[in-house]
Amino acid sequence: MPEMAILVEGVNKYYKNFQALKNVSFSVQKGECYGLLGPNGAGKTTMMKILYGRVFHSPSQGKISIFGLDPHKQSLEIRFLTGIVPQDDNLDYELSVEENLAIYSRYYGLARKYALSRIEELLDFMDLSDKRKANIRELSGGMKRRLIIARALLHSPKLLILDEPTTGLDPQVRHHIWDKLRILLREGVTILLTTHYMDEAFQIADRLMILHEGEKIAEGKPSELIQSHIEPYVYEIPQKKASSCQPSGYVRIEKSGEMIRYYAHDITVLQHLAECVPPGTGFIRQANLEDVFLKLTGRELHE
Numbered sequence: 001m002p003e004m005a006i007l008v009e010g011v012n013k014y015y016k017n018f019q020a021l022k023n024v025s026f027s028v029q030k031g032e033c034y035g036l037l038g039p040n041g042a043g044k045t046t047m048m049k050i051l052y053g054r055v056f057h058s059p060s061q062g063k064i065s066i067f068g069l070d071p072h073k074q075s076l077e078i079r080f081l082t083g084i085v086p087q088d089d090n091l092d093y094e095l096s097v098e099e100n101l102a103i104y105s106r107y108y109g110l111a112r113k114y115a116l117s118r119i120e121e122l123l124d125f126m127d128l129s130d131k132r133k134a135n136i137r138e139l140s141g142g143m144k145r146r147l148i149i150a151r152a153l154l155h156s157p158k159l160l161i162l163d164e165p166t167t168g169l170d171p172q173v174r175h176h177i178w179d180k181l182r183i184l185l186r187e188g189v190t191i192l193l194t195t196h197y198m199d200e201a202f203q204i205a206d207r208l209m210i211l212h213e214g215e216k217i218a219e220g221k222p223s224e225l226i227q228s229h230i231e232p233y234v235y236e237i238p239q240k241k242a243s244s245c246q247p248s249g250y251v252r253i254e255k256s257g258e259m260i261r262y263y264a265h266d267i268t269v270l271q272h273l274a275e276c277v278p279p280g281t282g283f284i285r286q287a288n289l290e291d292v293f294l295k296l297t298g299r300e301l302h303e
């Protein structure tokens with residue numbers, strides 16, 4: 001039986017009359033990377049903030065345990081086992097890169113000598129050593145993100161919680177951060193992350209939940225979610241330019257925004273459709289998590 005890092009059972013969350021989370025349950029095993037995938041407003045940040053005690057959650061509205069601890073009664077113990085990478089940039093702009101880390105090391109009560117070597121180690125790990133004296137204003141968006149991750153790792157947490165770790169960053173920086181997260185996973189750190197990027201969820205989550213309007217609508221390994229919910233091939237084309245040919249076999253059609261998507265098990269059926277329009281008008285690709293989301297909700301992740 002795998003050991004649990006996080007257990008969430010039947011959690012509801014209301015902001016006045018608005019229900020932001022509806023009976024959400026999931027569990028994360030130690031050493032696993034679990035993702036919450038959903039569009040803006042799905043309830044991802046609310047779930048994260050409940051877990052790290054930033055949003056009040058009544059115990060009568062579900063059960064939560066982190067490493068067997070109750071966030072209501074043992075929030076301090078949980079804080080020392082957990083590193084938080086919030087969505088907002090909450091760095092101290094009056095301080096340099098290394099001072100930002102030093103101040104947190106004091107918050108965690110790290111002995112001065114140990115703190116200095118840990119800061120060195122983390123600056124190196126996040127490729128920020130040459131920026132140690134820099135002011136936060138001099139850092140790029142990617143560097144700030146890496147510094148926030150370094151800061152969350154100072155006390156060697158067993159669980160790292162990241163809220164949209166790569167939103168707004170360019171593809172190269174995103175891959176760099178994913179590489180670092182993979183190293184942490186290999187070292188046994190448990191990771192919980194939220195994202196609205198299906199490629200991020202696919203790249204690093206061992207398992208994920210798709211969250212829509214506060215509700216869990218699917219859960220599983222990324223590749224299994226695609227296999228179990230969707231046909232493997234998609235032909236995507238602007239509706240105005242859609243093929244007038246009759247499909248030669250089974251296709252399922254989804255219209256969304258300006259696009260029409262034909263889903264099929266047999267790629268040759270899609271190739272036949274594509275031959276009826278001028279080359280380069282549409283394209284055939286493999287199905288992905290975005291398609292799963294579209295099928296389950298009738299909406300796109302980034303509408």
Ligand code: ATP
Nearest residue numbers: 015018020038039040041042043044045046047196
């Ligand atoms: P994003 O990716 O934009 O951060 P999200 O999936 O993290 O979205 P949440 O921030 O958890 O979503 O918000 C879920 C819903 O709860 C939204 O409709 C939001 O407007 C609402 N909400 C969040 N915080 C509050 C609050 N403090 N008071 C009232 N409503 C809130």
